[in-house]
Every structure is written in C-alpha cells, then in structure tokens.
Amino acid sequence: MQKEQLEILLKDMSLREKIGQLVQIPGFMIGSGSVITGPALEMGFSEEDFYNAGATLSVFDFDQIKEIQDKFMEHQPHHIPLLFMGDIINGYRSVFPIPLAQGCSFDPELSGRLAAMSAKESAAAGLHVTFSPMVDVVRDARWGRVMESTGEDTYLNECFAKETVKGYQGSNLADAGSVAACVKHYAAYGAPEGGRDYNVVELSDRTLTDDYLPPYQAAVDAGVEMVMTSFNTLNRLPATGSKWLMRDLLRDTWGFSGMLISDWGAINELELHGVTKDGAESAYLAMKAGVDMDMCTPVYALNLQKLVEEGKIAEELIDEACMRVLTLKNKLGLFEDPYHHADQVKAEDVILSREHRELCLEAAEESCVLLKNKRDILPLAKEGLKIAFIGPYTEAHRLYGVWSMLGREEDTVSVKEGVEAIAQNNECTFSKGCRMLDPKYPLYEFHGRVEEEETDDEELLLDAMTKAKRADVCVMLLGEHPAHSGEGGSRGDIRIPKPQRKLLKEIAKVNPNIVTVLFHGRPLDIRGVDRRSKAVLAAWFPGIEGGNAVARLLFGESAPSGKLAMSFPYNVAQVPVHYDHFTTARAFNGDITNRFQSRYLDIPNDPLYPFGHGLTYTTFDYMSIEQSGDVVTCDSPVTVSVRIKNIGNRAGTEVVQLYIRDLKGSVVRPVKKLKGFERVTLEAGEEKTVTFTIDHEMLKFTTADMRFEAEPGEFYAYAGGSSRTERHVTFTFAG
Numbered sequence: 250m251q252k253e254q255l256e257i258l259l260k261d262m263s264l265r266e267k268i269g270q271l272v273q274i275p276g277f278m279i280g281s282g283s284v285i286t287g288p289a290l291e292m293g294f295s296e297e298d299f300y301n302a303g304a305t306l307s308v309f310d311f312d313q314i315k316e317i318q319d320k321f322m323e324h325q326p327h328h329i330p331l332l333f334m335g336d337i338i339n340g341y342r343s344v345f346p347i348p349l350a351q352g353c354s355f356d357p358e359l360s361g362r363l364a365a366m367s368a369k370e371s372a373a374a375g376l377h378v379t380f381s382p383m384v385d386v387v388r389d390a391r392w393g394r395v396m397e398s399t400g401e402d403t404y405l406n407e408c409f410a411k412e413t414v415k416g417y418q419g420s421n422l423a424d425a426g427s428v429a430a431c432v433k434h435y436a437a438y439g440a441p442e443g444g445r446d447y448n449v450v451e452l453s454d455r456t457l458t459d460d461y462l463p464p465y466q467a468a469v470d471a472g473v474e475m476v477m478t479s480f481n482t483l484n485r486l487p488a489t490g491s492k493w494l495m496r497d498l499l500r501d502t503w504g505f506s507g508m509l510i511s512d513w514g515a516i517n518e519l520e521l522h523g524v525t526k527d528g529a530e531s532a533y534l535a536m537k538a539g540v541d542m543d544m545c546t547p548v549y550a551l552n553l554q555k556l557v558e559e560g561k562i563a564e565e566l567i568d569e570a571c572m573r574v575l576t577l578k579n580k581l582g583l584f585e586d587p588y589h590h591a592d593q594v595k596a597e598d599v600i601l602s603r604e605h606r607e608l609c610l611e612a613a614e615e616s617c618v619l620l621k622n623k624r625d626i627l628p629l630a631k632e633g634l635k636i637a638f639i640g641p642y643t644e645a646h647r648l649y650g651v652w653s654m655l656g657r658e659e660d661t662v663s664v665k666e667g668v669e670a671i672a673q674n675n676e677c678t679f680s681k682g683c684r685m686l687d688p689k690y691p692l693y694e695f696h697g698r699v700e701e702e703e704t705d706d707e708e709l710l711l712d713a714m715t716k717a718k719r720a721d722v723c724v725m726l727l728g729e730h731p732a733h734s735g736e737g738g739s740r741g742d743i744r745i746p747k748p749q750r751k752l753l754k755e756i757a758k759v760n761p762n763i764v765t766v767l768f769h770g771r772p773l774d775i776r777g778v779d780r781r782s783k784a785v786l787a788a789w790f791p792g793i794e795g796g797n798a799v800a801r802l803l804f805g806e807s808a809p810s811g812k813l814a815m816s817f818p819y820n821v822a823q824v825p826v827h828y829d830h831f832t833t834a835r836a837f838n839g840d841i842t843n844r845f846q847s848r849y850l851d852i853p854n855d856p857l858y859p860f861g862h863g864l865t866y867t868t869f870d871y872m873s874i875e876q877s878g879d880v881v882t883c884d885s886p887v888t889v890s891v892r893i894k895n896i897g898n899r900a901g902t903e904v905v906q907l908y909i910r911d912l913k914g915s916v917v918r919p920v921k922k923l924k925g926f927e928r929v930t931l932e933a934g935e936e937k938t939v940t941f942t943i944d945h946e947m948l949k950f951t952t953a954d955m956r957f958e959a960e961p962g963e964f965y966a967y968a969g970g971s972s973r974t975e976r977h978v979t980f981t982f983a984g
C-alpha cells in the first residue's frame with residue numbers, strides 16, 4: 250500500500266479503532282474458533298477491543314494463525330490484518346546455541362546467518378515479528394537472562410546486534426523469509442541490582458551512555474523495525490514511562506522511526522512501581538513517553554479514548570502511534586498478503602532441513618569454549634580408549650535454552666548419540682551417575698514444575714563408579730537445567746547442582762583423568778569442577794546439534810575456537826565482574842601484607858576465567874606487534890599489526906582481539922576496552938599478519954563535562970588472544 254493510502258486509511262478509522270491497533274492480546278487468550286476467552290474478559294478486554302487488536306503473540310500453529318487472521322480481519326472495521334509476534338531468540342525448530350554462547354564465537358556474521366535461518370523457518374510458519382535480538386550488556390552471572398545476551402562487552406554486543414537485525418529482516422520485509430526484528434530490553438535491563446530479575450537499575454549517566462546504550466543504538470542504525478521497553482526502573486524512573494529514553498533519545502537523537510512496544514504488562518506495572526495511581530495515569534504516562542503498543546494488557550484499550558476525549562492526550566499522539574503500527578504491517582506486505590507468504594508445505598521444506606542442521610552444528614562448535622586442557626588430554630584418541638561418559642547430560646536431549654519455544658527433544662542429538670556416531674573404535678560406556686537437580690530446591694519453568702524421573706541415587710552412583718574405575722578417561726557431562734536461567738532465573742549460588750558436585754567428587758576419587766563438559770546458561774562458579782578436571786569445555790546450551798558438536802570437539806573432528814563473551818567469576822561473591830573495570834587508586838599489587846589496597850581478604854580480584862579467554866588444540870605464537878605511526882589525529886588513524894603463527898601440529902582458529910587503554914582522562918578510564926577482533930584460521934606452521942585500524946572515533950567517551958569526545962593523550966593498544974594480554978604498543982591522540 251502507498252503511504253498516501255495509509256494516511257487515507259488512518260483518517261477513516263475511528264478513535265476506538267486506532268487505539269485498537271495499539272493493543273496486543275496474548276495468544277493464549279484467543280480460544281479455538283478465534284473466540285474471546287474468559288481470561289481475556291476477566292482481564293478487561295471487551296469483545297470490540299479484542300477484535301480491534303493490532304497484534305497477538307506466541308501463536309505458532311500455522312492453521313491457528315490463519316484462522317485467527319481470517320476471523321479478526323473479518324471483524325475489524327477496515328479488515329486490518331494482525332501482527333503475529335513471538336520469542337524466537339535462538340532458532341525456530343532448528344534451534345541453535347543461546348545468544349551468550351553465540352557471543353563466545355566472536356562471529357557476528359555467523360549469528361547473522363543464524364538469524365536469517367530462523368526468520369526463514371518462522372516466516373514460513375506464519376510469524377511476522379521476533380522479539381530478538383536482546384542486546385543488554387550483562388556483567389552479573391546471578392541474573393538468569395545473561396543467557397539471552399551476547400555478553401559483557403559493549404562493542405561485541407553492538408557487532409552482534411547489527412548482524413542479527415540484518416539477518417532477521419533481510420533486504421525487504423515484504424519478502425518471504427523475512428521477519429521484523431525487535432531489539433530489547435530498552436534500556437539497561439541487564440544491570441539489575443543484586444542480579445535479581447526485574448530489580449532496579451541504578452547507573453551513572455556515563456556508564457549508561459558509554460557501556461549500556463550503544464548496542465541498542467547499533468540495532469537502530471542497522472534498521473531494526475521495533476524496540477521493546479524494559480521492565481526495570483532506570484535511575485528511579487521506569488523505562489516504560491521514560492520520555493527521555495524514548496522520545497528524546499531513541500526517536501529524536503537516534504532517529505528511530507519504527508514501533509515501540511512495551512514488555513509484557515510493563516505499562517500496567519507503572520502503577521506497581523508506584524509512579525502512577527491507576528490505569529488511566531499509566532496509559533497517560535506511557536503514551537506521553539512514546540510507547541506505541543501495550544503488550545498483553547488492556548491499559549491502553551480501557552483508558553486512551555477517555556484521555557483523548559478529556560483533552561489530556563492529543564489525538565495526534567494516537568495517530569502517530571497507529572501510523573507506526575500500520576507502517577510496519579505495510580512494510581511486511583500484510584495488506585496485500587495477510588499471511589506474509591506463509592505456507593505449510595514450504596514450512597515443512599525449510600524447517601529442520603539438512604542445511605539448517607549443518608548451520609546449527611557449525612554454530613554449536615564455534616560457541617563452545619575450551620577453558621582448560623592440562624597435558625592436552627583433549628582431543629581424545631578415536632581408538633583404543635576406554636571412556637566412561639558420566640552425568641545427567643550424557644543422554645539428555647534437552648540441550649537448548651529455556652527460551653527455545655519450539656525446541657523439541659526428538660529433534661536433538663544427545664552427547665551419547667554424537668559419540669556413538671564417531672567413536673566406534675573406542676570402548677565407551679554411558680551412565681547418568683546422579684539426578685540433575687537438587688530436590689531441596691524445586692525448580693519451576695514457564696509451564697510448571699520441572700519433574701525428574703524417580704532415580705535410585707545409590708544405584709546410579711555405583712554404576713558410574715564401576716565404569717569410571719575401568720576407564721582410561723572419564724568424560725563428565727554436567728550442568729544447570731535450562732530452567733536455571735532465562736527470565737525469572739536468577740541464582741544466588743551459581744554452581745552446578747549439589748548431586749552433580751557430589752558425583753564429580755566421588756568419580757575423582759577413583760579416576761584422575763577427568764574431562765568435564767558443562768551445559769549452562771550463565772558463567773558458573775566452577776572452582777570444584779576446575780580443580781577435579783584436567784580439561785573443561787563450556788558448551789552452554791548448544792541447541793539441537795549439541796551432541797554432535799560436543800562429540801566432534803572431544804574427539805578432535807573439529808577444534809574449539811570460542812572465547813568467553815562473559816567472565817567466569819572465581820565465585821559468586823565477585824559478581825558483577827568484568828574485564829573493562831577501572832583501576833581504583835589502590836589497585837592490588839599482589840602484596841597481601843599491605844592491607845590498604847582494593848582486594849578481598851579471602852578471594853582473588855580476578856575471575857577464574859576472563860573475558861576473551863579460550864583454548865584450542867594448537868598454539869599460536871604472537872611473533873610481533875607493530876604500528877604504522879605513533880600519533881592518531883582526527884584525520885589520520887594508526888594501524889596496529891600483529892604477526893601470529895600456528896606453532897602446533899594441527900590447524901586452528903584464533904580470535905585475535907584488539908583492546909585500547911586510555912592512560913589518562915578527565916574521568917577515570919577502564920583498564921581495557923575491546924575495539925576490534927578477527928577470527929583467524931591457520932594451518933600448522935602457517936603465519937599471518939592481522940591488522941587493526943585505530944581512529945579517533947574509537948577513543949571517544951563521556952568526558953567530565955558530559956561531552957562525548959576523544960581527549961588528547963597517551964594510549965596503549967593491546968593485541969592478543971584474551972583480555973589478559975599485556976602485549977601492546979603506545980600511541981598518542983593529538984586531538
């Protein structure tokens with residue numbers, strides 16, 4: 250439809266109709282036959298509101314989508330189609346690694362391909378919008394939703410945000426295989442106090458501006474069609490009611506012209522935050538702040554019309570919001586094709602195709618991080634070994650994150666199945682060893698309590714011990730349950746569950762050759778695991794090809810290449826812990842006799858494994874680091890080149906990382922800040938020069954007088970395979 254036609258449509262719509270477009274109803278409240286259900290009526294939706302709605306979410310059945318679209322369009326006075334939205338954050342049916350694992354690949358282009366695959370499957374099945382990417386910077390492993398982010402680093406999250414948005418949206422939203430992306434959660438939801446979900450966020454203006462906001466802006470610059478507000482308050486003001494965040498910054502400063510949707514019920518929650526006294530005030534505050542659509546509550550439906558009639562809200566605001574909803578529908582081509590090319594036959598062709606499975610496998614392999622590999626116990630020989638695979642993840646098929654709405658165990662390859670596919674010439678045994686969960690802490694996920702089959706713990710342990718005693722190597726497959734992370738999944742103790750800790754301790758008594766593979770949604774406190782394992786592989790929740798990926802990495806069919814996108818703390822007392830910290834005036838120099846330094850009496854300052862850390866099956870020698878010049882100016886950059894050589898006996902991939910340190914600023918500056926990275930694959934003996942360009946844009950920050958600029962002075966440029974690298978050159982910025 251042409252823009253003029255949209256304007257004519259808008260003019261012809263009643264106020265009630267326009268408000269209806271600003272309402273999203275929960276898919277579960279649409280009964281079979283697309284009728285309104287009791288819960289919708291109880292929540293306050295009228296039949297008219299219901300059928301006037303602009304969108305729904307979490308309806309994934311193709312036939313149901315078609316039936317709902319037909320029924321609602323029939324009822325809607327101008328037959329305006331609905332938007333169908335959903336949380337497809339790491340794959341539709343071809344489920345791939347959780348975003349935090351993808352972050353460890355340091356391969357944003359790969360995530361772009363994953364998003365395009367996800368869009369292809371989602372769109373074929375009838376979806377129009379996905380609530381992804383989540384780009385919140387995360388530094389606190391207690392928070393369950395770290396799994397949805399690509400990690401603790403601002404720049405890395407910007408890179409993933411851009412590629413993922415492009416992957417979902419493609420070159421034209423109206424094309425088959427494209428869906429609208431929705432960046433979330435705006436803003437700074439990843440910094441809740443105490444790591445407790447939905448808790449308050451208190452950040453300095455500089456930390457907010459320099460560290461937390463850029464990834465959202467990167468998504469906007471990449472053309473994201475939607476932004477989702479966050480539940481949290483930001484410096485005492487709920488984000489969903491913040492005019493500064495939405496109208497001033499997002500729209501006026503960044504130029505975002507797409508659609509803003511609240512998070513689930515977040516408009517209604519303005520009252521629960523205590524900043525409004527009723528629904529009318531909540532609707533007023535949210536609309537004035539710039540929220541276009543009310544997710545899953547009738548606050549807009551029940552209050553906006555009266556606010557307009559009383560002259561408290563200008564109808565122009567409603568028109569603007571409604572036009573943004575209609576514009577998105579138009580970009581998707583829904584006025585011409587309300588099903589957006591959805592086609593059940595086509596869906597069955599693309600969903601879980603061989604090509605898609607291969608991409609899931611590639612991503613799962615690239616996302617795993619080899620944290621430790623003493624005496625190169627890995628990779629395991631492919632023949633002649635007795636290997637005992639032990640742990641609740643040995644035969645588990647749920648290897649995908651808790652937000653994998655359509656993930657299915659029957660689509661997933663277990664580790665046992667992966668191992669049996671490639672290790673025929675070894676003597677492998679498999680045992681569960683223990684229950685996954687600690688019965689002391691009942692675990693509930695979205696649809697109820699997580700139930701574990703009844704087990705005879707003694708028998709499980711005896712079976713595992715017997716096999717461990719006879720094995721050359723024990724591969725422990727341990728970890729959190731998927732429901733230990735994700736929304737509402739904050740933990741105060743970030744270790745693996747107690748039954749698994751006990752199992753590992755017992756196995757270590759009878760066999761010292763232990764390799765541990767972890768399945769998890771967050772960095773964990775793995776001191777006990779680390780102490781008892783010669784090798785530790787962080788597999789995160791790798792998705793449907795997880796079993797094949799882990800097996801291939803264990804036996805060297807492929808080599809690990811992941812680097813941590815989020816620090817593994819020494820223990821939970823350290824969090825929030827992140828590599829780009831400040832020195833303080835009393836940085837600990839290692840001398841514990843000097844009491845007056847910034848340190849703990851009982852634990853180290855440094856994380857167990859830092860951001861950017863990850864091993865592989867070969868060694869890279871950083872032979873030299875050179876610079877093209879000593880001075881960066883506003884017009885002329887400097888390049889920094891590192892020469893690296895694969896000095897091992899097999900090919901490998903290294904993520905070469907560039908960090909900058911500003912030695913002095915008008916405000917304190919972080920000890921390092923990631924400003925570049927490059928994945929480099931080298932054959933044994935091969936050398937390569939990796940070159941980074943340093944320009945003054947990279948040096949900008951929010952200064953003492955709140956200007957975003959680079960200040961003249963001296964800088965270090967580090968280049969290496971982890972944030973712990975000390976290899977650097979010095980340059981100055983001349984201003």
Ligand code: GLC
Nearest residue numbers: 306336380433434512513736
């Ligand atoms: C949830 C989440 C958000 C999700 C939305 C729709 O509460 O906070 O990430 O996209 O609701 O399911």
